[in-house]
Amino acid sequence: MMRFLLLFSRQGKLRLQKWFTPLPERERKKIVRDMTTLVLARKPRTCNFLHWKDLKIVYKRYASLYFCCALEEQENELLALEILHRYVELLDKYFGNVCELDIIFNFEKAYFILDEFLMGGEVQETSKQSIANSIEASDMLQETMEEYMSKPAF
Amino acid sequence: MSPSVRLQELIRVIRSARTQCEERGVIQRECAAIREQFRQNDNGGRSHNLAKLLYVHMLGYPAHFGQMECVRLIASPRYSEKRIGYLGAMMLLDEKQDASLLITNSIKNDLSHSSQYVQSLALCTLACMGSAEMCRDLAPEIERLLKASNSYIKKKATLCAVHIIRKVPELGEMFTPSAHSLLSEKNHGVLHGAVVLITELCERNTQTLDNFRKVAVPELVQIMKGLVMSGYSPEHNVAGISDPFLQVRILRLLRILGRNNDRASDAMNDLLAQVATNTDSTKTAGSAVLYETVLTVMDIRSESGLRVSHPPNGEALNVPYISMTSLLKIVQTDHNAVQRHRGTIVDCLKDQDASVQRRALELSLALVSSVNIRSLMKELLLFLSTCPPELRAHAASGIFIAAEKYAPSQRWHIDTILHVLTTAGSDVRDETVPNLIQLITSASELHCYTVHKLYRALVTDISQQPLVQVACWCIGEYGDLLLKGDCEETEPVQVTEDDVLDALETVLQSHMSSPATRAFALTATMKLSTRITENVDRIRSIVSIYGSCIDVELQQRAVEYNALFRKYDHMRAAVLERMPVIDKGQTNGEIQAPPNLLDLLGGVCPAPGDVTVSLLASNSTDSDITSFSLQAAVPKVGSTSYPTTTKPCSTTNESPHQGSFCQDTAQIDSFPTTAWS
Numbered sequence: 134m135m136r137f138l139l140l141f142s143r144q145g146k147l148r149l150q151k152w153f154t155p156l157p158e159r160e161r162k163k164i165v166r167d168m169t170t171l172v173l174a175r176k177p178r179t180c181n182f183l184h185w186k187d188l189k190i191v192y193k194r195y196a197s198l199y200f201c202c203a204l205e206e207q208e209n210e211l212l213a214l215e216i217l218h219r220y221v222e223l224l225d226k227y228f229g230n231v232c233e234l235d236i237i238f239n240f241e242k243a244y245f246i247l248d249e250f251l252m253g254g255e256v257q258e259t260s261k262q263s264i265a266n267s268i269e270a271s272d273m274l275q276e277t278m279e280e281y282m283s284k285p286a287f
Numbered sequence: 288m289s290p291s292v293r294l295q296e297l298i299r300v301i302r303s304a305r306t307q308c309e310e311r312g313v314i315q316r317e318c319a320a321i322r323e324q325f326r327q328n329d330n331g332g333r334s335h336n337l338a339k340l341l342y343v344h345m346l347g348y349p350a351h352f353g354q355m356e357c358v359r360l361i362a363s364p365r366y367s368e369k370r371i372g373y374l375g376a377m378m379l380l381d382e383k384q385d386a387s388l389l390i391t392n393s394i395k396n397d398l399s400h401s402s403q404y405v406q407s408l409a410l411c412t413l414a415c416m417g418s419a420e421m422c423r424d425l426a427p428e429i430e431r432l433l434k435a436s437n438s439y440i441k442k443k444a445t446l447c448a449v450h451i452i453r454k455v456p457e458l459g460e461m462f463t464p465s466a467h468s469l470l471s472e473k474n475h476g477v478l479h480g481a482v483v484l485i486t487e488l489c490e491r492n493t494q495t496l497d498n499f500r501k502v503a504v505p506e507l508v509q510i511m512k513g514l515v516m517s518g519y520s521p522e523h524n525v526a527g528i529s530d531p532f533l534q535v536r537i538l539r540l541l542r543i544l545g546r547n548n549d550r551a552s553d554a555m556n557d558l559l560a561q562v563a564t565n566t567d568s569t570k571t572a573g574s575a576v577l578y579e580t581v582l583t584v585m586d587i588r589s590e591s592g593l594r595v596s597h598p599p600n601g602e603a604l605n606v607p608y609i610s611m612t613s614l615l616k617i618v619q620t621d622h623n624a625v626q627r628h629r630g631t632i633v634d635c636l637k638d639q640d641a642s643v644q645r646r647a648l649e650l651s652l653a654l655v656s657s658v659n660i661r662s663l664m665k666e667l668l669l670f671l672s673t674c675p676p677e678l679r680a681h682a683a684s685g686i687f688i689a690a691e692k693y694a695p696s697q698r699w700h701i702d703t704i705l706h707v708l709t710t711a712g713s714d715v716r717d718e719t720v721p722n723l724i725q726l727i728t729s730a731s732e733l734h735c736y737t738v739h740k741l742y743r744a745l746v747t748d749i750s751q752q753p754l755v756q757v758a759c760w761c762i763g764e765y766g767d768l769l770l771k772g773d774c775e776e777t778e779p780v781q782v783t784e785d786d787v788l789d790a791l792e793t794v795l796q797s798h799m800s801s802p803a804t805r806a807f808a809l810t811a812t813m814k815l816s817t818r819i820t821e822n823v824d825r826i827r828s829i830v831s832i833y834g835s836c837i838d839v840e841l842q843q844r845a846v847e848y849n850a851l852f853r854k855y856d857h858m859r860a861a862v863l864e865r866m867p868v869i870d871k872g873q874t875n876g877e878i879q880a881p882p883n884l885l886d887l888l889g890g891v892c893p894a895p896g897d898v899t900v901s902l903l904a905s906n907s908t909d910s911d912i913t914s915f916s917l918q919a920a921v922p923k924v925g926s927t928s929y930p931t932t933t934k935p936c937s938t939t940n941e942s943p944h945q946g947s948f949c950q951d952t953a954q955i956d957s958f959p960t961t962a963w964s
Contacts, residue, residue, distance in 0.1 A: 134453075147345055155381040155416065162347065179640040180608040209582075211575035211609065212535045215525065218571075237302075238295050240345065241338055244374055253414040253450040255483050257442060258476040259532045260522045267439065271404045275367045 134254030135213070136188060136203040137164070138247070140236065143197055145169040148236050149243055153254035172201055182210050193217050197233050219261070220250060226265055245271065294338045301346070314343050318350075325356050333360060334371045341371075341378055354379050354386040361393045366405065369397070373408045382418030391421050398428045403440055406432070410443040414450040422451040426458050433465045438474040445469065445480030449487050456491050463488055463495055470506050475523055475530055478510065482536045489543050500544045504551050507544075508558045511537050515565055526570035538562070538579040545587035552587040559584055571605075578609055585616040607635055611646035618653045629654055633663075636670045644670075645678055652685040660693040664703060672710045679714040683707055687719065697730040701737055705754075709744055712751025720756050725869045727761060735774040738765040742782065745790055750799050756807045759794060762787060763811025764865060767818040784819045788812065792829060802838055809833060809841060813848045817863045827852055 140149040172192045183190040191213040192201040200217045223246050228235040236243050249264045258264050304310035321336045344350035360372025380387045397409035432444040448462045469481035489496040514529045523530035545552040568577045618625040635647035671682050694700035741758040749755050794808040816826045833845035851859050
């Protein structure tokens, strides 16, 4: 399973964090610090895989954001690259030409999309269209409820 | 009360803060307002406030006061509030917090909600942060959802079941019946979840594994064939591969089912050949499937004809890493096939990429054999001098093990170890020093050569502690050979007694020397008093200076040596004479070389020797003691937990009266074997 998934900028600012195992707050902060240090120190023409403690770290840079996830020993690293890519495609479809600012200002939506794609560290749904439909329906449910209650969303 | 700032406005304000201090100020003001509004139960802005709090939490600021608000929002009937409440629960609550138990009831209610999106929120949260108690409480609900619902909920319930099993493995039996029936679903999401669930069940329970092996292998092979041979399916296609996520999971499950079982392996052989041939590996998706196929083929007992020969392509930068990882798997079964690639692997040792270097190191250590030891060791020693610091300890211990196993001659062995100590001396493990000393004593013809080399190394550099310790020990033991000057194996150099004593004194006085090193040096100086002729007085004065040293260990030694000079001078020669060859079997029991070079830490297992325990007790009770028993607790080697086995070993029937002593001695020589595993 995937242990955690982090998104951070080139300056090391955290944009999204998803933890699939229970860890105390202090431990999480330390891991985020370690990951940003390790990944940002990688030279440009190196492979996407790292070793850290007993986990395999897979990272990929998309424009100004680094997508970084930690896998257990028996996981397939190349598939993890595909998972990261699929998540980026989902964000792109939802926001339309997604950029870092979209994720900053709509972080809760990024989490909702992630929760439709991954669950408990495993892939939940392998069809892009299906996930897009679910997100749309949930948003619709939120809006109609809001309209009905005549109160704005966030 | 100031009107609360909407979420995006807050984010804008925080981002425009010019200094850290300004940002902190904005956030503190906002958090104060949020706390106030939480207390007042403001109905309108609750989800706004929690969303703002979650953003602030992501920046690293404390947000624990939002936990109860999450609980309240989850219980709200409005979908938008539930959504943000559950998100807050996943971010702020975990099983260590007490508040997490409070949401169990809300989750239970939401699991039977009429809207599938509310159900999905509850399932997702349970799978993300459900504690063992919550899982136990809600498992029956999840099992119900597994059977009777639409595929949207089924796939989520399946992964929730996976999480439950991870937390509470005994509940696996509850989900086993439904798991098999899920394999006949058409929906890929449910199918994927089912495969993950079955994998998890099989990994935890061998009985379940056997059952699934009988019934599931044909079905899985069928599904896989369908994926590989089917035409273009737009919904699941990734770079020409139909649903690589599902393919990889199925391959992994087949690997587990086919391991150590010929019948199951036979059933999969055709399929694996088909996948290997038909998968286009120019893009990452195809490479991922091919990579998993290779791992599966290697693990199950497949026919030797089915060897995947073409390496995965995909992104050029990842190819060396992935190829070497595959080769690492292959080398355990087919050593010779990998030897052919030795040249490329050795080249990868010099790669810029630290991950590639790590894999190359592991592979090189696995490829070492008596045939290639000399050439490969040259490369490894070169690597040691240029490798990144995080790999040095691994490289050093790997080199030692390889050298011990395949050393062509004792001189080569000693040279290699000395080379490692001079290059990476501070990264070697502690046992290296006694091991090396034992090796040196056993190579009696090489004493002269060894002590000369070590002396030269000592004079050049005294910062690497293991090297200095070994050098001091040798100079102390074989100082006479050093001073004789002539040695067949290395060019002669004139070393005077003063030079040697200078070197030892430098070590004693240097701030770089650790206390243990200084102890070595002091003892060596003392030993030299019987090996040299002219400067015994110098040695006496050095030793007496340390009689008032702050370090207690050094002081004790110095005082004892001083006594040797004064009162026991007649014994000095006998006490300090050359040591006999240390038999490896006597140090800490038999040390077996690890069977698998890749398992560097796992193979060393000292066998128990005899242990004698004496007990002296006095009777301080009013009555007589009729018997007492002596129990020994055996700590598990290598574990940090406390004594785990006890071995009652003797009782005595003495009846000492009050105030008298009783004593017993017991020999413990039959430890349970598990104590040493």
